[in-house]
Amino acid sequence: MSTDPAPRPHATAEEVEAARHDRKLANVLYHDWEAGSYDDKWSISYDERCITYAADRFRTAVDGHGAGDAAWPYERALELGSGTGFFLLNLMQAGLAEHGSVTDLSPGMVQAALRNAEHLGLDVDGRVADAEKIPYDDDTFDVVVGHAVLHHIPDLDTAFREILRVLKPGGRFVFAGEPTKIGDRYARKLGQLTWKAATTVTRLPALAGWRRPQAELDESSRAAALEAVVDIHVFDPAELDRIARAAGASDVRVVTEEFTAAMLGWPVRTFEAAVPPGKLGMRWALFAYHGWQRLSWLDRCVLSRVVPRAWFYNALITGTKRPESH
Numbered sequence: 001m002s003t004d005p006a007p008r009p010h011a012t013a014e015e016v017e018a019a020r021h022d023r024k025l026a027n028v029l030y031h032d033w034e035a036g037s038y039d040d041k042w043s044i045s046y047d048e049r050c051i052t053y054a055a056d057r058f059r060t061a062v063d064g065h066g067a068g069d070a071a072w073p074y075e076r077a078l079e080l081g082s083g084t085g086f087f088l089l090n091l092m093q094a095g096l097a098e099h100g101s102v103t104d105l106s107p108g109m110v111q112a113a114l115r116n117a118e119h120l121g122l123d124v125d126g127r128v129a130d131a132e133k134i135p136y137d138d139d140t141f142d143v144v145v146g147h148a149v150l151h152h153i154p155d156l157d158t159a160f161r162e163i164l165r166v167l168k169p170g171g172r173f174v175f176a177g178e179p180t181k182i183g184d185r186y187a188r189k190l191g192q193l194t195w196k197a198a199t200t201v202t203r204l205p206a207l208a209g210w211r212r213p214q215a216e217l218d219e220s221s222r223a224a225a226l227e228a229v230v231d232i233h234v235f236d237p238a239e240l241d242r243i244a245r246a247a248g249a250s251d252v253r254v255v256t257e258e259f260t261a262a263m264l265g266w267p268v269r270t271f272e273a274a275v276p277p278g279k280l281g282m283r284w285a286l287f288a289y290h291g292w293q294r295l296s297w298l299d300r301c302v303l304s305r306v307v308p309r310a311w312f313y314n315a316l317i318t319g320t321k322r323p324e325s326h
């Protein structure tokens with residue numbers, strides 16, 4: 001396992017101010033800040049639940065019916081914007097690839113991903129890397145993946161050209177978890193309404209035990225302000241398809257998922273962030289998870305036949321590098 005990331009010291013007030021005008025710096029500061037608590041915040045684990053979730057996203061992107069793994073195991077896999085390693089490490093546990101490389105703009109995230117890989121005994125190296133300038137040679141990887149990263153990258157034309165450059169001819173890319181334009185609108189609205197309702201109701205003296213200390217709520221609001229700077233794009237599925245093709249990708253396919261599931265998921269996650277950690281307990285966690293699973297089934301098996309794809313919350317994109325490319 002090789003590693004070169006050097007974690008940043010804590011961000012100064014000046015850096016936070018500068019980050020408002022520099023989206024890459026904002027990404028580094030925000031995600032370094034989040035790295036230590038990120039897995040807890042997003043209920044990320046490296047067990048069957050998240051292994052199945054990650055593998056299902058890959059399969060849904062590639063063919064929607066579970067045969068996307070015919071080429072597994074790939075020899076070398078790269079993840080862009082890996083965060084703590086949620087997507088690639090779980091895909092590797094599912095059998096996607098023998099050797100993985102995690103990369104991220106945030107040194108804190110690369111360090112967290114390498115730590116997770118080591119605990120899991122996976123063959124993984126890591127580098128701090130900007131997806132617009134990937135520090136690997138041409139034709140290196142059999143597969144390039146990412147989850148919830150494309151919407152943070154300022155210049156997607158350059159990033160897709162870079163992805164195709166580092167892929168071997170015939171290699172595949174898969175990106176999942178990207179917000180659609182319409183999905184982002186209702187998810188944000190529902191999140192804001194839930195935050196307002198939760199922080200108002202918990203002011204009642206009878207509910208004092210449900211209120212997080214003001215300093216923590218203020219910190220969440222500051223993080224949310226920085227989050228608004230790091231979230232750069234929302235996607236129209238057809239436009240995402242066009243960007244990948246214009247960079248030279250073939251066999252491009254964009255699918256979407258989660259409609260009612262996102263309408264449950266965003267208020268649930270916002271509510272969890274608004275009350276003290278651990279307050280909601282196991283029964284809440286099971287309600288949230290099973291509710292999300294049932295609504296995902298409804299979205300996939302019923303609503304995807306009648307609701308336009310642009311209305312679903314999550315976009316997934318796959319494509320390949322032409323076999324004859326150099």
Ligand SMILES: C[S@@+](CC[C@H](N)C(=O)[O-])C[C@H]1O[C@@H](n2cnc3c(N)ncnc32)[C@H](O)[C@@H]1O
Nearest residue numbers: 027031081082083086105106130131147148152
């Ligand atoms: C929303 S997080 C997702 C992390 C992880 N993929 C997951 O799904 O849990 C986005 C990640 O992309 C990284 N990122 C943002 N801009 C980037 C860029 N230009 N190049 C590489 N990574 C970037 C951030 O530092 C962050 O770790």
